[in-house]
Amino acid sequence: MQNKALGLISVAAIPGLVLGVVFSLLLLLAPAKSLASCGSTTSVAFSAGTEVEGYTVEQLKNAAAIMGAGKALDLSVKGQMISVMVSLGESGLRVLDYGDGPGPDSRGLFQQRDNGAWGSYADRMDPTISATNFIKALQKVEGWELLEPTLAGNKVQRNADPYHYQKYWPEAVKLVQALSDGKFSLEGSDCAIPGKTGAGDDYPWKDSPTWVQIGANDASTSPLNFYYRECVDFALWRVNQQMGSTGEPFKFLNGSFRPDGQRLGSAVTWKSGWDAKGWPTGSVPRVGSVVWYAPGTGGADPTYGHVAVVKEVKDDGTYVEEGYNGNPPPDDHNYYTRTVSSDVPSAFLYLPTQEEK
Incomplete structure (x- = not known):
């Protein structure tokens, strides 16, 4: 296995493994959830005594x-x-x-x-x-x-x-x-809300063993077809989450993301994967967009690069990114956040419903 390069923006993304043909076909042929099911309308419960702080x-x-x-x-x-x-x-x-x-x-x-x-x-x-x-x-x-x-x-x-x-x-x-007349939540529904990046470390497989812990030959992959707790697995989880796919079978997988039959792969090929899919990219951070670091950029691994997700955009030319595998060992496969200058990454990869102003 290659050594990890440590720097401001660290780390390698390991290429996703190929799952068995039968299992892949089952995932691809399984019925997908409707992305337009955003929950039924809610009735109003308002009376003379209703108060909400900050509003008349x-x-x-x-x-x-x-x-x-x-x-x-x-x-x-x-x-x-x-x-x-x-x-x-x-x-x-x-x-x-x-x-x-x-x-x-x-x-x-x-x-x-x-x-x-x-x-x-x-x-x-x-x-x-x-x-x-x-x-x-x-x-x-x-x-x-x-x-x-x-x-x-x-x-x-x-x-x-x-x-x-x-x-x-x-x-x-x-x-x-x-x-409203009843409590409700958009969390866990099929309502796609690009830009809503989740509540901190809500990655579903945070306790799963990494390939480093048990060896690449014995390591299994997540339902997204990447090794557990890699930067690419977390980023693709966020993409699925924002597009309303929050449970199996997930809509966007390593093996089926690109329309040309190639795998989305390690971080180094994510920009080309976005281009192949026809999804927009740009130089302006948007909440929920994927941060793409080409190999060696900002301290990323010289071979595999790195991907993360924009959590917050600040007014001073910086943004807060979140991800996995962005810290030096022994915390390299854990969740992290950090503030980065907006001109450091190679590109921002937008969801199809985002656009650059």
Whole structure:
């Protein structure tokens, strides 16, 4: 086995092993889960005594009106959250009777323009009607439930910055949960939320032995067809998780990720794998995107390179990455996080529903 190169960004990714032909065929032929099943709509539970820290009664009433409009249109809970998120980003959940520089004729919760597409002035100023019109437009966006929430909202609003709404997503989730008639969670559902990277070290096979511990000849592979606790296995777990595939049979595997029949392989070939699949890449970190280090870049292994996942993007030109096999022995096959300058990696590999601004 090769030696590990230790540096700022460490480490080798071991090429994935080939599973038995029969087992591979079973995985490939097994029925896949629907990625568009985002949970049933939730009903509103709002009364005079309802309180959510940081929000006025007016804002809560407006959020409830948006959720109610979604319920009437059988909108999924993710759609209700997206609708509240967009209103937070456009008006702060207030019915505004004025616009802004780019849209001086914008009005209401969603700052809808006076262009005929959003009804009359009274319609745009009515919380329920304006929300209904927004939701109907959202439902016409092909594949909207598979989009990152901010991108789904932007397909309707056409904001100059498609990531404008991203910072409002956590508050939208909090509000919909607080105003719903029952507790729910998007975790473990088939609702794809690219950009939602999980809660720390939630890698399912963290206690499995590594090839270093038991030897490559005796080591088994994860359900994703990589050695356990390698950087590539963790990164592909995050890809599956964000695309709504959180249990066996997983949608994206080492052996079937690429459409050309080649394996996704060790970290060194991940960029070419993304290109072969037609998925976007770029130089800007996005939460949930895969960080790709070419061999020797930033201290990565000179032969195999390294992959990780963007956990957080900061305003100072850095980002926080998470991954496995990024520490020197004896912690080399454990979870890690660290802050890295955005110009260090060779590229960022986006999910198909992400894009570079």
